[in-house]
Amino acid sequence: MRAAVIGSGAWGTTFASLLAQAGTPTTIWARRREVAEEINAGTNERYVPGHRLPSTVRATTSRSQAVYGAQLVAVALPSQEARSVLGSLGGTLGEAAVAVSLMKGVELGTGLRMSELLTQVLGLPPGRVAVVSGPNLADEIAAGQPTGTVVAAQDEAVARLVASSCATATFRPYTNTDVLGVELCGAVKNVIALAVGAATGHGMGDNSRATIISRGLVEITRLGLALGARPETFAGLAGVGDLVATCSSPLSRNQAFGRRLGEGMSVDQAAAASRGVAEGARSARAVLDLALAQGVEMPITAGVVAVVEGTATVAEVTDVLLARPRKAEGVHAPPHE
Numbered sequence: 049m050r051a052a053v054i055g056s057g058a059w060g061t062t063f064a065s066l067l068a069q070a071g072t073p074t075t076i077w078a079r080r081r082e083v084a085e086e087i088n089a090g091t092n093e094r095y096v097p098g099h100r101l102p103s104t105v106r107a108t109t110s111r112s113q114a115v116y117g118a119q120l121v122a123v124a125l126p127s128q129e130a131r132s133v134l135g136s137l138g139g140t141l142g143e144a145a146v147a148v149s150l151m152k153g154v155e156l157g158t159g160l161r162m163s164e165l166l167t168q169v170l171g172l173p174p175g176r177v178a179v180v181s182g183p184n185l186a187d188e189i190a191a192g193q194p195t196g197t198v199v200a201a202q203d204e205a206v207a208r209l210v211a212s213s214c215a216t217a218t219f220r221p222y223t224n225t226d227v228l229g230v231e232l233c234g235a236v237k238n239v240i241a242l243a244v245g246a247a248t249g250h251g252m253g254d255n256s257r258a259t260i261i262s263r264g265l266v267e268i269t270r271l272g273l274a275l276g277a278r279p280e281t282f283a284g285l286a287g288v289g290d291l292v293a294t295c296s297s298p299l300s301r302n303q304a305f306g307r308r309l310g311e312g313m314s315v316d317q318a319a320a321a322s323r324g325v326a327e328g329a330r331s332a333r334a335v336l337d338l339a340l341a342q343g344v345e346m347p348i349t350a351g352v353v354a355v356v357e358g359t360a361t362v363a364e365v366t367d368v369l370l371a372r373p374r375k376a377e378g379v380h381a382p383p384h385e
């Protein structure tokens with residue numbers, strides 16, 4: 049077994065290390081030559097500072113060379129860049145190769161989840177595309193801290209294959225066949241983490257944070273159910289697990305991005321200060337468009353879109369959310385009369 053990882057950022061490099069630790073030699077595609085050379089010398093200080101990479105992790109700046117002969121091709125790019133980066137690989141993967149999305153976003157304009165995008169751009173049947181999503185802050189995993197994750201694929205056998213290729217003594221994958229649900233959880237929790245950060249930056253405390261997390265989970269669940277996800281997925285590692293990790297960890301880039309907005313920075317300033325991609329900032333609009341098309345209400349997500357697009361301040365969004373008609377707690381509860 050040989051694997052390729054497209055993307056040499058925090059998660060791509062860390063996931064490549066997991067694959068290598070699990071016994072699968074892995075080649076990373078890096079956009080920049082100096083990053084590829086550094087990985088070949090055993091480190092990636094910008095994205096995985098302070099860690100040595102296994103010797104069976106290699107890197108190249110040639111996409112076709114990275115995927116040549118790979119039975120597993122994992123993709124860890126910013127979601128909005130995936131289409132353009134992967135375009136040249138369409139139809140080049142081996143007969144039995146499996147593509148794995150490590151990304152947590154929704155494509156703007158098309159509303160495609162990343163597994164759908166991989167299917168389309170790489171020319172693969174949906175059954176040969178898997179996703180990995182869960183409470184997986186790259187810095188902690190690179191440091192060898194234990195965590196669980198979810199590997200989802202339509203075909204349980206494909207999910208098991210991917211799970212066995214990345215399982216280590218500290219990285220414990222569970223399998224799931226609810227690809228849609230697992231993927232939506234990952235994309236929407238980034239939007240909710242951004243909202244939590246914005247509230248914190250604006251001076252709100254733990255009660256506000258917990259309220260946004262809980263009502264955020266309702267939004268994720270509402271959209272997921274409307275699109276056909278399975279309810280139990282939301283209570284699992286990819287749902288509650290990742291929502292809690294991202295909304296409570298100071299390591300989260302999405303939360304930090306939101307906090308900077310809450311403190312008064314512009315979107316451009318917050319992006320410039322970010323340690324890496326903050327998917328929630330760009331996927332929020334795509335998620336909201338999906339919700340609008342389904343007639344699903346997502347008021348926190350709508351608030352994030354308004355702040356990111358500059359049509360409302362954090363203070364104005366807070367007022368709007370608090371002034372909404374009161375209702376019962378349920379996912380589908382109508383407003384009180």
Ligand SMILES: NC(=O)C1=CN([C@@H]2O[C@H](COP(=O)(O)OP(=O)(O)OC[C@H]3O[C@@H](n4cnc5c(N)ncnc54)[C@H](O)[C@@H]3O)[C@@H](O)[C@H]2O)C=CC1
Pocket residue numbers: 055056057058059060061079095124125126127129133150151152153184185186187323324325327
């Ligand atoms: N970092 C983390 O803890 C985790 C990240 N993810 C997800 O994985 C995906 C990738 O995230 P990270 O690796 O953390 O991002 P990152 O910001 O650390 O790295 C992104 C990588 O993509 C490359 N890139 C950016 N724009 C590009 C372009 N136009 N063309 C080619 N390459 C480009 C960068 O050079 C870099 O190598 C995101 O969807 C993220 O939500 C998922 C789980 C954990």
Ligand SMILES: O=C(CO)COP(=O)(O)O
Pocket residue numbers: 152182183184185186238241290293294299300301302303325326327
């Ligand atoms: O997806 C993640 C943790 O599971 C990483 O979150 P951030 O992109 O907000 O850092």
